[in-house]
Amino acid sequence: MSALFYLALIKGKNKLVELLHKPLKLILTFGFAALLVMNFTLSENSPSGVRPIYEYWLIILAFYLICFVVEIRKSLKSGGSMFSISDVNLIFTSPIKPSAVLVYGMLSRLGSSLFMSLAFVYQFALLRSFYPVTYKHMLVAVAGYAAVVVLSQLAGMLVAFSSKGHYEDAVLSAAKKEGDKNEASTSVKVKIKNNGRGLGGGNGASVFFRVHMLENRRTKTSLFSPTSLFYLVFIAVYGFIFDEGLFLLFFLSCMVSFLPVLSGKWIKELSMPYIHLVPESPTKKLFYILSEMLIKVFAESAVQCALIGFICHLATAATVMLTVARLSVGFVMIATALLTARVFREKEKNSVFLAMSILPGLLFLLPSIIAFAVMLTFGMGLFLSFAAMAAVNMIVAPVILFFARNIFSVSE
């Protein structure tokens, strides 16, 4: 057995063994698998939508194109990131053939990307309600996604290797990825401009917010992630071209509500000592490490809801309430993510974290969806229905936060 095959096999085996020792994680995994199967079987047996199938393939193609561009951009910006710092120190220094190492890196990356594609597969029921898609269409789409991942990785490697050569690109990006300041200092130095403005304020817990904003400025991180912008275009396309109504557009907007949670800096903060050491109240610290993300959620909600309001010719008051409802969905997702971090007590990879937050997040949103539906059924109008949704979420979110309140005492 080759060393790399052995490595992949044993890593996989040990992850499974660990799963068996973590009952909650195991239950969640089974829950997800069951949901996936249910999603397929129930949708397959229900009548499908009648929109032309070419629209489905256009959506898939647009998704592929974005994935490809994002991957290439990432390679140009920070180099290929398919290797970890352990790979660099243990595999790159060994006499294993570089071609075998490349295949190993690509397959590892493909594995995690396919895991991410599960989120895509979960959209089957939604897509089927619009288009006459079968599970075969979905499988073709996932296979195509795998091909896009491999091709984008290859293209990214070609770009990076042609400019740097050796393993250099992977060494620097892996070091950067692992947060190894010593290893990555050189590359960081030339990529990030230090404008010398400093934190510009902050006292006690609020200093965390200042640090996050400064980091965002220096790394030129915008309020809107590429995926969030993609969904904005998605909403515009469905609204203007396909003439879809308010509920679908609002649903699409809510689907991205978990993205700022994952791109936020709070997850990293929990794994560092400072947040635990600062002598301030946990509530205050929690508020300030979440503030940067709350701004993103607010900006995203406002822009998306303004667009939806414009497309659906909503009154200003209804648009404002729509924004508040969308914000409340974001709060529930944030609270759920905190609770997930609290329960699992460890810093998980983003993809795993995403998967673990979605299902409970949807469950926690259920009361507000029911409230909305009930209000609408009783003819209360959009403003009051969205207000009911927001009100219920504003009650649910603090309750979830209450259960996550000890996050600082367990994240260490």
Place this chain on the structure above:
Amino acid sequence: MLKTENVTKSFKDVKANKGISFQVGQGEIALLLGLNGAGKSTLIKCICGLLGFEGKITVGGFESGSARAKALIGYVPETPALYDYLTVGEHLEFIERAYKCKNPVLKERLLELFELSDKRNKLGKELSKGMQQKLSICCALLHEPRLVIFDEPMVGLDPYAIKTLKNIFLELKEKGVTVIISTHILDSVENYWDKAFILSEGELKGEMTSGEGDMTLEEMFFSVTGVEGR
């Protein structure tokens, strides 16, 4: 065993190494000294074939980065980077497979020397930082390399492990293995070196052979780097 000729390494406009040339013979222990940011770790990565560079580096006559050169090198990185989901024993098995070597006696001896025998079933992520460093050293020595490069090897080790490591330096030397040690703690290697190379701002500013000259290692270091009295 190791020969660097006019090695220059740049990261865009930052020159980390500038025209570095030196040689270390078989069975010699060489120190790579310098302040933070002097370019020691970059040079080590170039020797290991992890970074591209201008100039030439050969290990045992083979060009650095080639599979034959890599087979001769053992590398202990500054920060131990292990696989979270591989146990201690599995890390060593992985190295055996990667380097196509099999030496159960040495494996057991290394595990015993570094007090890892009872931890062979622990996952990488379950080990303390010191234990990770010990395992990292075991991984570097298991395939019986001819050139072992230690980047800050003492950091995180307990006094017993430091003593063990010092004995290993001498043992390797006796076996004719070349050892390169990059460190800031001069006292820790005072009696274990044959040559010392002092880097400052990416350049090789000083070279010293043990037993030659009147200066101690510390005096030489401060006089070359110009930091004495700061």
